[in-house]
Amino acid sequence: MHFHVLTLFPGLFEAALSYGVLGRAREQGRLGFDFTDIRDFSRDRHRTVDDRPFGGGPGMVMQPQVVSDAVDHARAGMPEDAPVIYLSPQGASLDHRKVAELAELPGLTLLCGRYEGIDERALEGRVDQELSVGDYVLSGGEFAALVVIDAVARLQPEVLGEPASAEEDSFVEGLLDCPHYTRPQRFEGREVPEVLLSGDHARIRQWRRQQALGRTWERRPDLLRERGLTSRERDLLTEYIRENGGDALLLRELAVRED
Template sequence: MRFHVLTLFPGLFESVLSYGVLGRAVEQGHLGLELTDIRDFSRDRHRTVDDRPFGGGPGMVMRPEVTAAAVDHARARMPAEAPVVYLSPQGETLDHQKVAELADLPGLTLLCGRYEGIDERALESRVDRELSIGDYVLSGGELAALVVIDAVSRLQPEVLGEPASAAEDSFVEGLLDCPHYTRPQDFEGRAVPEVLLSGDHGRIRQWRRQQALARTWERRPELLRERGLSGPERALLSEYIRETGGDPAALEELPGRVE
């Protein structure tokens, strides 16, 4: 997987992507990363990339000819199938399904805006897709681009030390992840659930499934309304709700699901 990032602050990526899982993946050649400073395509000696907006208003806007030249440079260096993605609060919200779609591509060019944004004409002529990481505004697209790189990279072969880790993450099956425990067995009077010490892998799998269903039901019920429940899942969640003093009848509103 190759990433080409267009930014005014390439040093920000160099520092962050030198550590942890992504740093190892880049070092070992499992991920390709190229950084381009948008200022390199400015046409004046001051390396100006922005100007005042037509119509007035606060802030500055990134100039279209500078942005377009940077994108054209990146396209020439990336696979033809690699889209140009602009990180923007106006974009479609990133979720696991979109991350999985992006992970199947040979590469991504990530365009990071600053100031009040980028001249709309450059976006219309050069950008294939706009993505947002949430309904809030950042100072620029760099942090959002790092989120995309991290999320997409986790689904690439050989990036994670244990490939099964990505397959068991939250949202992969439309559920939140189950709780996890390690040593010591007792922490401040809180014990590890007995089932995890039993050595019975069948019981452990069932417990983890039940906990994932329960956590999703309690914290993100809209995910279950969209996803539905299979027969065995409905039985597991009903059992949990009864044991915690709830009424399983509330599950009747959830659609069925075929596994």
Template sequence: MRIDVVTLFPDFVRQCAAVGVVGRAQQRQLLQVETWNPRDHATDHYRTVDGRTCGGGPGMVMLIEPLRAALQAMREAAPEPVHVIYLSPQGARLTQGRVEALARRPRIALVCGRYEGVDERLLAHEIDEELSIGDYVLSGGELGAAVVIDAVGRLQDGALNDAQSAEQDSFSNGLLDCPHYTKPVHDALGDVPEVLLSGDHAAIRRWRLKQSLGRTWLRRPDLLAQVVLDDESRSLLDEFRREYMRHDQSGPNGRGTEI
């Protein structure tokens, strides 16, 4: 997969994409990340990429021409059709389902705004989709682009050392992930639940599913309302609820000892 990023801060994007799973995906040639700086396509002596907003008011707006030229150069750099995304708090919320859909595309481009944003005419004619990583405002789209690159890059076949890691992530089945433990088995902070040490894979699977259902019910009931539960899941969720009601909570928001 190829991801092109149009940004005034290409070094930041390249550095974010060079580490961890995404960096390994690039080393394995599973993912290619390229950057395009609109300032390289500015035509004046000062390499201007922004102008005052029409109608008055504070802040500057990114100019059409440098962005349009950068997008044109980006499109001509590779033969694959490209889906162009503008990172914006006004866009649709980025979800795991949307990430999975983007990960199946051969090529996407991420346009990072700055200042007060981008001239609306360019958005109307050059952008296929607007995405938001949350209901808040950042100084620019680079952090949002880094989030998309990481979320999409890790889903490329072979990027993770164990493919099941992605399958068990939070949101992959519409639920939050279950809790995880490692050594030591016994610690002053508590013990690893016995079921995880039992070697009974069926019991472990059932426990993990119950915890996943219960955590989603406690922390993100909005997600649970969107999931169609089978008979086993409904039974496990009812079991979790009953145990929760009886349980002496030792942490805020039900985040103490697991049930």
């Protein structure tokens, strides 16, 4: 998959994309990256990219011509069905479903704004989608773009050393992940759950599913309300809630899906 990032700070990305999973996939040619400095498309000798907003107010706004020229440059080198995405707190929320959808595309052009934002006319004329990584404001779109890159890249073939890792992540099945343990078996008085030492893979799978259900119930019940439960999952979650002193009657509000 290929990513083309439009930014005023292309150097910010180099370190982040040189280590770990992304760095390895980049070296192996499984991920491709281009970085365009939006300032290169300024038309004056001062390389100006922003100006005061019409109507007054604080801050500066990125000029439409500079941004439009940068997007046109990037789009010319990308596949036809690679969308231009503007990282914005006003965009649609990025979730696993959206990440999986983007991962099916041949590439993404990611537009990073700065200052008070980008002139609306450039967005209307050049941007296909707006995405938000959360209900908060960052100083610019660069860190949001890195979030999109990392999340989408993990779903690309052979990017992860163990493909099953992505399949078992939080949100893949509408649930949070179960807890994980490694050596030593005893740490600060806390033991690894006995079932994980049993060698009984069927029991381990059931325990992990139950823990994922329970953790989602405790921390993100909204996910369960949206997803619903199979009758088997309802039984597992009921047992979990009772063992942990909760009120299993609250499960009545959740829809039951077919097993």
